[in-house]
Amino acid sequence: MSDGKGATGPGEPEPSQDRGGPRRWVLILLAVAVLTGGATLVATASSGASAEDEVAATAKGSDEEPPTTPQPEQAAPAPSTAGPTTAAPAFGPEVGTHSAQLDDLHTRGGPSPVAIRIGDIQVDAPVSPAGVVTDGSEELEVPSQADAVVWYEFGPSPGAAGSAVVAGHVDYDGAEGVFFHLADVQPGALVSIDYDDGAQRQFQVTGSRKVAKVALPTDEIFTRDGPPQLNIITCGGEFDSSAESYRDNVVVEAVPVAS
Amino acid sequence: MRTRLVIGATAAILAVVAWAGTPSSAQSAPLTPETGSVTVVHGLRGQLVDIYLDDELALKGFQPERVTDPLEIPAGEHRVALRPAGAPAAENPMAATVVTVTPGANMSLIAHLDTNGSTTVTAYRNDVSPLAPGKARLVARNTAEVPAIKLVISDGPAPTLEPEAEFAADVDPATYRVAVDDPAGGTIVPPDDVRAPEGSATIMYLIGSEPDDSLIWIGQSIADLQAPPTAVPTGNSGLAATPATRSGPLGVLGDVAPLAALLGLAIGVVMVRRHRLT
Numbered sequence: 001m002s003d004g005k006g007a008t009g010p011g012e013p014e015p016s017q018d019r020g021g022p023r024r025w026v027l028i029l030l031a032v033a034v035l036t037g038g039a040t041l042v043a044t045a046s047s048g049a050s051a052e053d054e055v056a057a058t059a060k061g062s063d064e065e066p067p068t069t070p071q072p073e074q075a076a077p078a079p080s081t082a083g084p085t086t087a088a089p090a091f092g093p094e095v096g097t098h099s100a101q102l103d104d105l106h107t108r109g110g111p112s113p114v115a116i117r118i119g120d121i122q123v124d125a126p127v128s129p130a131g132v133v134t135d136g137s138e139e140l141e142v143p144s145q146a147d148a149v150v151w152y153e154f155g156p157s158p159g160a161a162g163s164a165v166v167a168g169h170v171d172y173d174g175a176e177g178v179f180f181h182l183a184d185v186q187p188g189a190l191v192s193i194d195y196d197d198g199a200q201r202q203f204q205v206t207g208s209r210k211v212a213k214v215a216l217p218t219d220e221i222f223t224r225d226g227p228p229q230l231n232i233i234t235c236g237g238e239f240d241s242s243a244e245s246y247r248d249n250v251v252v253e254a255v256p257v258a259s
Numbered sequence: 260m261r262t263r264l265v266i267g268a269t270a271a272i273l274a275v276v277a278w279a280g281t282p283s284s285a286q287s288a289p290l291t292p293e294t295g296s297v298t299v300v301h302g303l304r305g306q307l308v309d310i311y312l313d314d315e316l317a318l319k320g321f322q323p324e325r326v327t328d329p330l331e332i333p334a335g336e337h338r339v340a341l342r343p344a345g346a347p348a349a350e351n352p353m354a355a356t357v358v359t360v361t362p363g364a365n366m367s368l369i370a371h372l373d374t375n376g377s378t379t380v381t382a383y384r385n386d387v388s389p390l391a392p393g394k395a396r397l398v399a400r401n402t403a404e405v406p407a408i409k410l411v412i413s414d415g416p417a418p419t420l421e422p423e424a425e426f427a428a429d430v431d432p433a434t435y436r437v438a439v440d441d442p443a444g445g446t447i448v449p450p451d452d453v454r455a456p457e458g459s460a461t462i463m464y465l466i467g468s469e470p471d472d473s474l475i476w477i478g479q480s481i482a483d484l485q486a487p488p489t490a491v492p493t494g495n496s497g498l499a500a501t502p503a504t505r506s507g508p509l510g511v512l513g514d515v516a517p518l519a520a521l522l523g524l525a526i527g528v529v530m531v532r533r534h535r536l537t
Contacts, residue, residue, distance in 0.1 A: 099326075102463070138488060142491070167493055172494065177494060213491075218488060218489065238502075246494045246497075
Protein backbone atom coordinates (compact mmCIF):
# COMPACT_ATOMS: atom_id res chain seq x y z
CA MET A 1 0.00 0.00 0.00
CA SER A 2 1.41 3.30 -1.04
CA ASP A 3 0.28 4.98 2.17
CA GLY A 4 2.71 2.86 4.14
CA LYS A 5 5.55 3.62 1.77
CA GLY A 6 4.86 7.30 1.86
CA ALA A 7 4.81 7.19 5.64
CA THR A 8 8.02 5.32 6.14
CA GLY A 9 9.90 7.10 3.36
CA PRO A 10 11.00 10.20 5.26
CA GLY A 11 12.28 8.17 8.18
CA GLU A 12 14.51 5.89 6.16
CA PRO A 13 17.32 8.06 4.84
CA GLU A 14 20.29 7.98 7.19
CA PRO A 15 20.98 11.49 8.46
CA SER A 16 24.70 10.69 8.65
CA GLN A 17 26.37 12.04 5.54
CA ASP A 18 24.86 15.50 5.69
CA ARG A 19 22.93 16.95 8.56
CA GLY A 20 21.53 19.32 6.00
CA GLY A 21 19.12 20.95 8.39
CA PRO A 22 15.60 22.01 7.57
CA ARG A 23 16.19 22.42 3.86
CA ARG A 24 17.06 18.77 3.60
CA TRP A 25 13.77 17.76 5.17
CA VAL A 26 11.84 20.03 2.91
CA LEU A 27 13.53 18.44 -0.07
CA ILE A 28 12.72 14.98 1.20
CA LEU A 29 9.13 15.98 1.76
CA LEU A 30 8.96 17.39 -1.73
CA ALA A 31 10.43 14.22 -3.21
CA VAL A 32 8.00 12.08 -1.30
CA ALA A 33 5.12 14.28 -2.38
CA VAL A 34 6.13 13.92 -6.00
CA LEU A 35 6.66 10.18 -5.80
CA THR A 36 3.50 9.26 -3.97
CA GLY A 37 -0.08 9.79 -4.97
CA GLY A 38 -2.03 12.82 -3.86
CA ALA A 39 -4.19 10.77 -1.51
CA THR A 40 -1.22 10.13 0.69
CA LEU A 41 -0.27 13.77 0.91
CA VAL A 42 -1.97 14.56 4.17
CA ALA A 43 -0.66 11.41 5.77
CA THR A 44 2.77 12.20 4.37
CA ALA A 45 2.66 15.68 5.78
CA SER A 46 1.83 14.49 9.26
CA SER A 47 4.23 11.55 9.10
CA GLY A 48 6.91 13.92 7.88
CA ALA A 49 6.27 15.97 10.98
CA SER A 50 6.44 12.97 13.26
CA ALA A 51 9.61 11.79 11.56
CA GLU A 52 11.03 15.21 12.23
CA ASP A 53 10.00 14.83 15.85
CA GLU A 54 11.67 11.46 16.05
CA VAL A 55 14.89 12.95 14.77
CA ALA A 56 14.56 15.73 17.32
CA ALA A 57 13.94 13.13 20.03
CA THR A 58 16.95 10.99 19.17
CA ALA A 59 19.00 14.18 19.14
CA LYS A 60 17.82 14.61 22.71
CA GLY A 61 15.66 17.53 21.97
CA SER A 62 12.94 18.15 24.52
CA ASP A 63 10.10 15.96 23.30
CA GLU A 64 7.38 18.24 24.59
CA GLU A 65 3.99 16.83 23.74
CA PRO A 66 3.41 13.14 23.13
CA PRO A 67 2.43 12.55 19.52
CA THR A 68 -1.31 12.54 19.25
CA THR A 69 -1.50 11.78 15.55
CA PRO A 70 -2.04 8.09 14.93
CA GLN A 71 0.64 6.29 12.97
CA PRO A 72 -0.25 6.35 9.31
CA GLU A 73 0.34 2.59 9.16
CA GLN A 74 -2.62 2.20 11.48
CA ALA A 75 -4.71 4.99 10.07
CA ALA A 76 -4.42 4.10 6.42
CA PRO A 77 -5.94 0.62 6.34
CA ALA A 78 -8.93 1.63 8.44
CA PRO A 79 -10.86 3.52 5.77
CA SER A 80 -10.10 1.01 3.04
CA THR A 81 -11.53 -1.89 5.00
CA ALA A 82 -14.33 0.01 6.66
CA GLY A 83 -15.34 2.01 3.63
CA PRO A 84 -16.98 -0.58 1.39
CA THR A 85 -18.77 -2.48 4.12
CA THR A 86 -20.14 0.31 6.27
CA ALA A 87 -20.80 3.05 3.76
CA ALA A 88 -24.42 3.58 2.88
CA PRO A 89 -25.42 3.13 -0.75
CA ALA A 90 -24.35 6.20 -2.63
CA PHE A 91 -27.64 6.50 -4.43
CA GLY A 92 -31.27 6.58 -3.57
CA PRO A 93 -34.68 6.97 -5.17
CA GLU A 94 -33.80 10.53 -6.19
CA VAL A 95 -31.10 9.30 -8.61
CA GLY A 96 -31.30 11.13 -11.89
CA THR A 97 -32.02 9.14 -15.02
CA HIS A 98 -32.23 10.08 -18.64
CA SER A 99 -33.21 8.64 -21.97
CA ALA A 100 -30.98 5.99 -23.48
CA GLN A 101 -32.39 6.43 -27.01
CA LEU A 102 -29.56 6.85 -29.48
CA ASP A 103 -30.87 10.22 -30.62
CA ASP A 104 -30.78 11.57 -27.07
CA LEU A 105 -27.26 10.59 -26.06
CA HIS A 106 -25.44 13.79 -26.87
CA THR A 107 -26.36 17.41 -26.44
CA ARG A 108 -25.57 19.55 -29.42
CA GLY A 109 -23.42 22.61 -29.14
CA GLY A 110 -24.53 26.18 -29.64
CA PRO A 111 -24.61 28.04 -32.95
CA SER A 112 -21.40 28.13 -34.98
CA PRO A 113 -19.55 31.40 -35.59
CA VAL A 114 -19.49 32.42 -39.26
CA ALA A 115 -17.79 35.84 -39.21
CA ILE A 116 -15.49 37.93 -37.04
CA ARG A 117 -14.87 41.68 -36.96
CA ILE A 118 -12.15 43.49 -35.01
CA GLY A 119 -12.57 47.16 -35.90
CA ASP A 120 -9.31 48.35 -34.33
CA ILE A 121 -7.20 46.29 -36.76
CA GLN A 122 -9.60 46.34 -39.75
CA VAL A 123 -10.44 42.65 -39.57
CA ASP A 124 -13.73 41.63 -41.17
CA ALA A 125 -13.54 38.00 -42.21
CA PRO A 126 -15.63 34.86 -42.59
CA VAL A 127 -15.00 32.08 -40.08
CA SER A 128 -15.07 28.40 -40.95
CA PRO A 129 -15.07 25.38 -38.62
CA ALA A 130 -11.88 23.35 -38.28
CA GLY A 131 -10.77 20.23 -36.46
CA VAL A 132 -7.30 18.79 -36.09
CA VAL A 133 -4.80 17.75 -38.74
CA THR A 134 -4.98 14.00 -39.13
CA ASP A 135 -1.43 13.51 -40.41
CA GLY A 136 -0.25 12.67 -36.93
CA SER A 137 0.72 16.17 -35.82
CA GLU A 138 -2.74 16.71 -34.33
CA GLU A 139 -2.41 20.47 -34.69
CA LEU A 140 -5.32 22.80 -35.20
CA GLU A 141 -6.24 22.55 -38.87
CA VAL A 142 -5.62 26.01 -40.30
CA PRO A 143 -6.11 26.18 -44.09
CA SER A 144 -3.23 27.18 -46.40
CA GLN A 145 -4.65 30.64 -47.07
CA ALA A 146 -3.42 33.90 -45.62
CA ASP A 147 -6.97 35.21 -45.12
CA ALA A 148 -8.53 32.11 -43.55
CA VAL A 149 -10.02 32.34 -40.06
CA VAL A 150 -11.04 29.12 -38.36
CA TRP A 151 -12.99 28.21 -35.26
CA TYR A 152 -12.13 25.01 -33.36
CA GLU A 153 -15.38 23.18 -33.94
CA PHE A 154 -14.92 20.61 -31.15
CA GLY A 155 -14.58 23.28 -28.51
CA PRO A 156 -17.22 25.71 -27.25
CA SER A 157 -18.99 28.18 -29.47
CA PRO A 158 -17.88 31.75 -28.63
CA GLY A 159 -19.94 32.87 -25.66
CA ALA A 160 -20.68 29.35 -24.39
CA ALA A 161 -19.02 27.97 -21.26
CA GLY A 162 -15.29 27.43 -21.63
CA SER A 163 -12.80 28.85 -24.09
CA ALA A 164 -13.71 29.18 -27.75
CA VAL A 165 -10.73 29.34 -30.08
CA VAL A 166 -10.54 31.34 -33.28
CA ALA A 167 -7.26 31.33 -35.22
CA GLY A 168 -5.78 32.83 -38.38
CA HIS A 169 -2.43 33.38 -40.01
CA VAL A 170 -0.14 36.29 -39.23
CA ASP A 171 1.33 35.63 -42.67
CA TYR A 172 1.30 32.87 -45.24
CA ASP A 173 3.51 32.22 -48.25
CA GLY A 174 4.86 35.74 -48.26
CA ALA A 175 1.52 37.49 -47.85
CA GLU A 176 0.30 39.29 -44.76
CA GLY A 177 -2.32 37.22 -42.99
CA VAL A 178 -5.73 38.18 -41.69
CA PHE A 179 -4.30 38.54 -38.16
CA PHE A 180 -1.11 40.37 -39.18
CA HIS A 181 -1.86 43.13 -36.68
CA LEU A 182 -3.45 40.96 -33.95
CA ALA A 183 -0.56 41.62 -31.54
CA ASP A 184 -1.45 45.34 -31.65
CA VAL A 185 -4.94 44.82 -30.26
CA GLN A 186 -5.32 46.58 -26.91
CA PRO A 187 -7.48 45.69 -23.91
CA GLY A 188 -10.93 47.17 -24.32
CA ALA A 189 -11.06 46.59 -28.07
CA LEU A 190 -14.33 45.18 -29.33
CA VAL A 191 -14.71 41.95 -31.26
CA SER A 192 -17.95 41.08 -33.02
CA ILE A 193 -18.98 37.52 -33.92
CA ASP A 194 -21.79 36.53 -36.30
CA TYR A 195 -23.38 33.09 -35.87
CA ASP A 196 -25.04 30.69 -38.28
CA ASP A 197 -28.40 31.22 -36.60
CA GLY A 198 -28.31 34.92 -37.45
CA ALA A 199 -27.31 36.09 -33.99
CA GLN A 200 -24.48 38.50 -33.33
CA ARG A 201 -22.51 38.94 -30.17
CA GLN A 202 -19.93 41.44 -28.90
CA PHE A 203 -16.78 40.56 -27.01
CA GLN A 204 -14.32 42.84 -25.29
CA VAL A 205 -10.60 42.21 -25.24
CA THR A 206 -9.27 41.77 -21.70
CA GLY A 207 -5.65 41.01 -22.46
CA SER A 208 -3.07 39.74 -24.84
CA ARG A 209 -0.01 37.57 -24.38
CA LYS A 210 2.79 36.02 -26.33
CA VAL A 211 3.50 32.41 -25.43
CA ALA A 212 6.33 30.17 -26.65
CA LYS A 213 4.75 27.53 -28.87
CA VAL A 214 6.56 24.78 -27.01
CA ALA A 215 4.86 25.98 -23.82
CA LEU A 216 1.42 26.76 -25.19
CA PRO A 217 -1.04 25.76 -22.42
CA THR A 218 -3.42 23.97 -24.77
CA ASP A 219 -5.50 22.43 -21.98
CA GLU A 220 -6.27 25.91 -20.70
CA ILE A 221 -6.65 27.61 -24.08
CA PHE A 222 -9.07 24.96 -25.35
CA THR A 223 -10.85 24.29 -22.05
CA ARG A 224 -14.53 23.38 -22.23
CA ASP A 225 -15.35 24.44 -18.68
CA GLY A 226 -15.50 27.68 -16.81
CA PRO A 227 -16.61 31.18 -17.73
CA PRO A 228 -17.06 32.00 -21.43
CA GLN A 229 -13.92 33.30 -23.07
CA LEU A 230 -12.87 33.87 -26.66
CA ASN A 231 -9.22 33.16 -27.48
CA ILE A 232 -8.06 34.69 -30.78
CA ILE A 233 -4.75 33.18 -31.82
CA THR A 234 -2.05 33.79 -34.40
CA CYS A 235 1.73 33.47 -34.56
CA GLY A 236 4.41 35.92 -33.52
CA GLY A 237 7.77 36.46 -31.93
CA GLU A 238 10.99 35.29 -33.48
CA PHE A 239 10.89 33.51 -36.81
CA ASP A 240 12.72 30.25 -37.34
CA SER A 241 13.36 30.39 -41.07
CA SER A 242 14.70 26.83 -41.26
CA ALA A 243 11.45 25.53 -39.81
CA GLU A 244 9.39 28.25 -41.55
CA SER A 245 7.67 28.80 -38.26
CA TYR A 246 7.31 31.44 -35.60
CA ARG A 247 8.50 30.54 -32.12
CA ASP A 248 5.49 32.05 -30.32
CA ASN A 249 1.75 32.24 -30.42
CA VAL A 250 -0.06 35.50 -29.83
CA VAL A 251 -3.19 34.90 -27.78
CA VAL A 252 -5.77 37.68 -27.46
CA GLU A 253 -8.39 37.04 -24.82
CA ALA A 254 -11.89 38.48 -24.88
CA VAL A 255 -15.03 38.01 -22.83
CA PRO A 256 -18.67 38.48 -23.81
CA VAL A 257 -20.02 41.99 -23.37
CA ALA A 258 -23.13 41.89 -21.17
CA SER A 259 -26.08 42.64 -23.41
CA MET B 260 5.35 24.53 17.04
CA ARG B 261 4.41 21.16 15.77
CA THR B 262 1.35 22.64 14.16
CA ARG B 263 3.44 25.27 12.49
CA LEU B 264 5.76 22.62 11.18
CA VAL B 265 2.88 20.63 9.76
CA ILE B 266 1.49 23.75 8.14
CA GLY B 267 4.88 24.51 6.69
CA ALA B 268 5.33 21.04 5.32
CA THR B 269 1.80 21.02 3.98
CA ALA B 270 2.36 24.34 2.26
CA ALA B 271 5.48 22.99 0.62
CA ILE B 272 3.69 19.90 -0.54
CA LEU B 273 0.70 21.83 -1.80
CA ALA B 274 3.21 23.89 -3.71
CA VAL B 275 4.45 20.77 -5.44
CA VAL B 276 0.90 19.69 -6.16
CA ALA B 277 0.19 23.09 -7.71
CA TRP B 278 3.35 22.78 -9.76
CA ALA B 279 2.64 19.21 -10.83
CA GLY B 280 -0.89 20.18 -11.78
CA THR B 281 0.26 22.83 -14.19
CA PRO B 282 1.01 20.89 -17.37
CA SER B 283 -2.32 19.17 -17.82
CA SER B 284 -5.58 19.67 -16.00
CA ALA B 285 -6.95 16.61 -17.80
CA GLN B 286 -4.83 14.29 -15.70
CA SER B 287 -5.61 16.10 -12.47
CA ALA B 288 -6.55 12.96 -10.53
CA PRO B 289 -3.48 11.69 -8.77
CA LEU B 290 -5.71 11.20 -5.73
CA THR B 291 -6.46 7.57 -5.14
CA PRO B 292 -10.24 7.55 -5.16
CA GLU B 293 -12.14 5.42 -2.70
CA THR B 294 -15.03 5.04 -5.11
CA GLY B 295 -15.83 3.92 -8.60
CA SER B 296 -18.26 5.48 -11.01
CA VAL B 297 -21.19 3.23 -11.94
CA THR B 298 -23.90 3.90 -14.50
CA VAL B 299 -26.98 1.67 -14.46
CA VAL B 300 -28.62 0.94 -17.81
CA HIS B 301 -32.14 -0.46 -18.09
CA GLY B 302 -32.24 -2.80 -21.05
CA LEU B 303 -35.36 -4.81 -20.22
CA ARG B 304 -38.06 -3.62 -22.57
CA GLY B 305 -41.44 -2.70 -21.14
CA GLN B 306 -40.71 -3.39 -17.46
CA LEU B 307 -40.46 -1.06 -14.50
CA VAL B 308 -37.90 -2.39 -12.04
CA ASP B 309 -36.50 -1.62 -8.61
CA ILE B 310 -32.74 -1.81 -8.18
CA TYR B 311 -31.31 -2.98 -4.88
CA LEU B 312 -27.77 -2.29 -3.85
CA ASP B 313 -26.48 -4.33 -0.91
CA ASP B 314 -30.08 -5.26 -0.05
CA GLU B 315 -31.21 -1.63 0.13
CA LEU B 316 -33.69 -0.22 -2.34
CA ALA B 317 -31.49 2.09 -4.34
CA LEU B 318 -33.54 3.05 -7.37
CA LYS B 319 -37.29 2.78 -7.41
CA GLY B 320 -39.45 2.42 -10.50
CA PHE B 321 -36.58 2.58 -12.99
CA GLN B 322 -38.09 3.02 -16.43
CA PRO B 323 -36.90 0.87 -19.32
CA GLU B 324 -34.56 2.25 -21.96
CA ARG B 325 -33.15 4.82 -19.57
CA VAL B 326 -29.78 5.22 -17.87
CA THR B 327 -28.86 6.70 -14.51
CA ASP B 328 -26.46 9.53 -13.98
CA PRO B 329 -23.02 8.21 -13.02
CA LEU B 330 -23.11 7.09 -9.37
CA GLU B 331 -20.11 7.15 -7.08
CA ILE B 332 -20.06 3.80 -5.29
CA PRO B 333 -17.57 2.87 -2.55
CA ALA B 334 -14.91 0.49 -3.81
CA GLY B 335 -15.47 -3.14 -2.91
CA GLU B 336 -17.93 -5.91 -3.61
CA HIS B 337 -21.59 -5.01 -3.87
CA ARG B 338 -24.68 -7.12 -4.29
CA VAL B 339 -26.96 -5.85 -7.02
CA ALA B 340 -30.47 -7.23 -7.33
CA LEU B 341 -33.41 -6.50 -9.60
CA ARG B 342 -37.07 -6.85 -8.70
CA PRO B 343 -40.27 -5.87 -10.49
CA ALA B 344 -41.24 -2.36 -9.40
CA GLY B 345 -43.04 -2.45 -6.07
CA ALA B 346 -42.21 -6.10 -5.30
CA PRO B 347 -41.35 -6.75 -1.64
CA ALA B 348 -37.66 -6.79 -0.80
CA ALA B 349 -38.08 -10.34 0.52
CA GLU B 350 -39.19 -11.61 -2.87
CA ASN B 351 -36.70 -13.53 -4.96
CA PRO B 352 -35.03 -11.13 -7.35
CA MET B 353 -35.48 -11.36 -11.13
CA ALA B 354 -31.71 -11.19 -11.39
CA ALA B 355 -28.83 -10.65 -9.02
CA THR B 356 -25.11 -10.40 -9.22
CA VAL B 357 -22.08 -9.36 -7.23
CA VAL B 358 -20.14 -6.49 -8.69
CA THR B 359 -16.59 -5.63 -7.72
CA VAL B 360 -16.06 -1.89 -7.90
CA THR B 361 -12.41 -0.93 -7.98
CA PRO B 362 -11.23 2.55 -6.97
CA GLY B 363 -11.39 4.96 -9.88
CA ALA B 364 -13.15 2.48 -12.15
CA ASN B 365 -15.82 3.56 -14.60
CA MET B 366 -18.40 0.81 -14.95
CA SER B 367 -21.76 0.19 -16.52
CA LEU B 368 -24.32 -2.22 -15.13
CA ILE B 369 -27.00 -3.27 -17.56
CA ALA B 370 -30.13 -5.23 -16.81
CA HIS B 371 -31.02 -7.19 -19.94
CA LEU B 372 -32.08 -10.48 -21.50
CA ASP B 373 -29.26 -12.90 -22.10
CA THR B 374 -28.82 -15.06 -25.17
CA ASN B 375 -31.24 -17.62 -23.68
CA GLY B 376 -33.91 -15.08 -22.82
CA SER B 377 -33.22 -15.01 -19.06
CA THR B 378 -33.09 -11.77 -17.16
CA THR B 379 -29.57 -10.91 -16.09
CA VAL B 380 -27.30 -8.09 -14.97
CA THR B 381 -23.94 -7.65 -16.69
CA ALA B 382 -21.14 -5.36 -15.56
CA TYR B 383 -18.84 -3.71 -18.06
CA ARG B 384 -15.67 -1.76 -17.43
CA ASN B 385 -15.66 1.36 -19.60
CA ASP B 386 -12.53 2.60 -21.31
CA VAL B 387 -12.31 6.22 -20.22
CA SER B 388 -8.71 6.78 -21.22
CA PRO B 389 -8.19 10.11 -22.99
CA LEU B 390 -8.85 10.19 -26.70
CA ALA B 391 -6.38 11.50 -29.23
CA PRO B 392 -7.17 15.07 -30.35
CA GLY B 393 -10.13 15.14 -32.70
CA LYS B 394 -11.21 11.55 -32.04
CA ALA B 395 -14.34 9.80 -30.75
CA ARG B 396 -14.85 6.40 -29.15
CA LEU B 397 -17.54 4.02 -30.36
CA VAL B 398 -18.49 0.93 -28.36
CA ALA B 399 -21.16 -1.70 -29.10
CA ARG B 400 -22.25 -4.45 -26.70
CA ASN B 401 -24.35 -7.51 -27.43
CA THR B 402 -26.83 -7.61 -24.53
CA ALA B 403 -29.90 -9.12 -26.15
CA GLU B 404 -31.66 -12.44 -26.54
CA VAL B 405 -29.78 -13.20 -29.71
CA PRO B 406 -26.89 -15.50 -30.60
CA ALA B 407 -23.61 -14.20 -31.96
CA ILE B 408 -24.19 -11.30 -34.32
CA LYS B 409 -22.26 -9.54 -37.02
CA LEU B 410 -21.97 -5.83 -36.41
CA VAL B 411 -21.86 -3.77 -39.59
CA ILE B 412 -20.58 -0.22 -39.06
CA SER B 413 -20.92 2.09 -42.07
CA ASP B 414 -18.19 1.06 -44.48
CA GLY B 415 -15.91 0.01 -41.65
CA PRO B 416 -15.27 -3.23 -39.81
CA ALA B 417 -17.85 -6.00 -39.40
CA PRO B 418 -16.82 -7.80 -36.23
CA THR B 419 -18.70 -10.78 -34.85
CA LEU B 420 -20.01 -10.23 -31.33
CA GLU B 421 -20.68 -13.20 -29.09
CA PRO B 422 -23.30 -12.71 -26.37
CA GLU B 423 -22.14 -10.08 -23.85
CA ALA B 424 -19.08 -9.31 -25.98
CA GLU B 425 -18.22 -5.77 -26.99
CA PHE B 426 -16.62 -4.01 -29.92
CA ALA B 427 -14.71 -0.79 -29.27
CA ALA B 428 -12.78 1.55 -31.53
CA ASP B 429 -11.49 5.10 -31.50
CA VAL B 430 -12.90 6.68 -34.64
CA ASP B 431 -13.26 9.98 -36.44
CA PRO B 432 -16.21 11.92 -35.04
CA ALA B 433 -19.15 11.29 -37.36
CA THR B 434 -22.59 9.79 -37.61
CA TYR B 435 -22.27 6.08 -38.26
CA ARG B 436 -24.80 3.64 -39.65
CA VAL B 437 -24.85 0.51 -37.54
CA ALA B 438 -26.67 -2.65 -38.62
CA VAL B 439 -26.88 -6.12 -37.13
CA ASP B 440 -26.50 -9.11 -39.43
CA ASP B 441 -26.71 -12.81 -38.88
CA PRO B 442 -23.15 -14.14 -39.24
CA ALA B 443 -24.67 -16.76 -41.57
CA GLY B 444 -26.23 -14.05 -43.69
CA GLY B 445 -29.29 -11.83 -43.60
CA THR B 446 -30.09 -8.68 -41.70
CA ILE B 447 -31.37 -8.93 -38.12
CA VAL B 448 -31.62 -5.19 -37.32
CA PRO B 449 -31.70 -2.64 -40.15
CA PRO B 450 -29.18 0.22 -39.99
CA ASP B 451 -29.56 2.81 -37.26
CA ASP B 452 -27.76 6.15 -37.16
CA VAL B 453 -25.56 6.80 -34.16
CA ARG B 454 -23.64 9.99 -33.64
CA ALA B 455 -20.14 9.62 -32.19
CA PRO B 456 -19.03 13.15 -31.31
CA GLU B 457 -15.46 14.14 -30.64
CA GLY B 458 -14.29 13.83 -27.07
CA SER B 459 -16.97 11.34 -26.01
CA ALA B 460 -17.39 7.61 -25.71
CA THR B 461 -20.67 6.54 -27.28
CA ILE B 462 -21.65 3.13 -25.89
CA MET B 463 -24.40 1.19 -27.65
CA TYR B 464 -26.30 -1.76 -26.23
CA LEU B 465 -28.33 -4.14 -28.36
CA ILE B 466 -31.31 -5.09 -26.19
CA GLY B 467 -34.57 -6.98 -26.57
CA SER B 468 -35.25 -10.34 -28.10
CA GLU B 469 -34.77 -11.74 -31.57
CA PRO B 470 -37.55 -14.37 -31.17
CA ASP B 471 -39.93 -11.60 -30.06
CA ASP B 472 -38.72 -9.34 -32.86
CA SER B 473 -38.00 -6.60 -30.30
CA LEU B 474 -34.30 -5.89 -30.85
CA ILE B 475 -33.30 -2.22 -30.57
CA TRP B 476 -30.22 -0.21 -29.74
CA ILE B 477 -30.00 1.98 -26.70
CA GLY B 478 -26.91 3.70 -25.35
CA GLN B 479 -25.06 5.90 -22.93
CA SER B 480 -22.37 8.48 -23.43
CA ILE B 481 -19.30 9.45 -21.43
CA ALA B 482 -18.07 12.96 -22.15
CA ASP B 483 -14.87 14.89 -21.42
CA LEU B 484 -12.40 12.37 -22.78
CA GLN B 485 -11.00 14.88 -25.28
CA ALA B 486 -7.51 16.17 -25.76
CA PRO B 487 -6.88 19.61 -27.27
CA PRO B 488 -5.00 20.22 -30.52
CA THR B 489 -1.26 20.07 -29.96
CA ALA B 490 -0.42 23.39 -31.61
CA VAL B 491 -1.76 26.37 -33.52
CA PRO B 492 0.36 26.87 -36.69
CA THR B 493 -0.54 30.29 -38.03
CA GLY B 494 2.35 31.74 -40.00
CA ASN B 495 5.18 30.59 -42.23
CA SER B 496 6.84 33.67 -43.72
CA GLY B 497 8.43 35.76 -41.01
CA LEU B 498 6.86 39.04 -42.11
CA ALA B 499 5.81 39.82 -38.56
CA ALA B 500 8.92 38.50 -36.85
CA THR B 501 10.44 40.36 -33.94
CA PRO B 502 14.24 40.61 -33.66
CA ALA B 503 15.97 37.79 -31.86
CA THR B 504 16.75 40.07 -28.89
CA ARG B 505 13.23 40.24 -27.63
CA SER B 506 12.74 39.96 -23.90
CA GLY B 507 10.01 37.41 -23.56
CA PRO B 508 6.89 39.31 -22.49
CA LEU B 509 5.19 36.22 -21.21
CA GLY B 510 1.80 36.94 -19.79
CA VAL B 511 1.07 36.15 -16.19
CA LEU B 512 -2.07 34.16 -16.89
CA GLY B 513 -0.30 30.83 -17.33
CA ASP B 514 2.07 31.42 -14.49
CA VAL B 515 -0.22 31.49 -11.50
CA ALA B 516 0.38 27.87 -10.54
CA PRO B 517 4.21 28.10 -10.67
CA LEU B 518 4.04 31.31 -8.63
CA ALA B 519 1.85 29.59 -6.08
CA ALA B 520 4.36 26.76 -6.01
CA LEU B 521 7.24 29.14 -5.30
CA LEU B 522 5.26 30.95 -2.66
CA GLY B 523 4.28 27.71 -0.95
CA LEU B 524 7.86 26.51 -1.08
CA ALA B 525 9.08 29.73 0.48
CA ILE B 526 6.51 29.50 3.26
CA GLY B 527 7.48 25.89 3.88
CA VAL B 528 11.18 26.71 4.10
CA VAL B 529 10.62 29.68 6.36
CA MET B 530 8.40 27.74 8.72
CA VAL B 531 10.68 24.72 8.93
CA ARG B 532 13.66 26.99 9.49
CA ARG B 533 11.79 28.89 12.18
CA HIS B 534 10.99 25.60 13.82
CA ARG B 535 14.70 24.80 13.90
CA LEU B 536 15.56 28.12 15.41
CA THR B 537 13.11 27.87 18.28
